Amino acid sequence: MSWHRTSKPSAHAYTTSPTPPGTDALRRIGPLLLTAQNLTATALRHLTALDDSAYTSLAGSPAGLELMASVVYTSSLAGTDLANALSANPYEGAPLSDHPTDDASSRTARHAEAVPRMAGHLGDAAHQLDLSASGCRYVAHDSTENLTSVQHRKTASAQQATGPALTLTQYNALKALVDGGRLYKSSRPLPGPRPRNLEQRPPSSP
Numbered sequence: 001m002s003w004h005r006t007s008k009p010s011a012h013a014y015t016t017s018p019t020p021p022g023t024d025a026l027r028r029i030g031p032l033l034l035t036a037q038n039l040t041a042t043a044l045r046h047l048t049a050l051d052d053s054a055y056t057s058l059a060g061s062p063a064g065l066e067l068m069a070s071v072v073y074t075s076s077l078a079g080t081d082l083a084n085a086l087s088a089n090p091y092e093g094a095p096l097s098d099h100p101t102d103d104a105s106s107r108t109a110r111h112a113e114a115v116p117r118m119a120g121h122l123g124d125a126a127h128q129l130d131l132s133a134s135g136c137r138y139v140a141h142d143s144t145e146n147l148t149s150v151q152h153r154k155t156a157s158a159q160q161a162t163g164p165a166l167t168l169t170q171y172n173a174l175k176a177l178v179d180g181g182r183l184y185k186s187s188r189p190l191p192g193p194r195p196r197n198l199e200q201r202p203p204s205s206p
Contacts, residue, residue, distance in 0.1 A: 014161040021111045021118065025089045029082055032178075036125070039132065043071040046139075064142050071135040074128045081125035088117040 034110045047068040055061050090110045096099055102110075 011077050022092055025118065026086065029085055033079055033082040033086065036075060036082055036129070039041050040072060040075040040079060043068065043075055047072060064139055067135050068139050071132050074131040074135065078125045078128035078132065081121045081128060083123035085118045088114050088121060089116045
């Protein structure tokens, strides 16, 4: 299983460099919300992949799965906090015919009331995203380290079971034994008595 790094939406960047409420805030917070939702989807895919992998055979793997599930949870909370910030954002537009038009002082008052509420939601989102990032790092390190250790143990066990490789001389000797015990073939006849002729010769004339 391969782990792809997902960029963390920086809600903290909004709180440190405020954007005026209204359309500017919507354009800045909206992409953060989409990125947070993508992070949740990615975390869920990784949780499912780990649950279906050899990772579950490792000692202590339930704790890793629970941590990955917490990343799904915290990233989802971050998305909710960002959505709450958008909900608290004051929007501008033409009022209904029976409603008075906002003057400058009314808009300023509504913005002044919305800013701390939005900042609170964004601060909560930043905290949840920090927790998500920490969880991702821990799970990635733990799963990679454990699976690598298991692979090394399997490789060492296989090498012990198969033993050292045969040399060419050893291979030729074993092959010769299988072929009948002769280590080499020769075109010269073997020394020793000549074999008797199995055909009966006619007796010679006296």
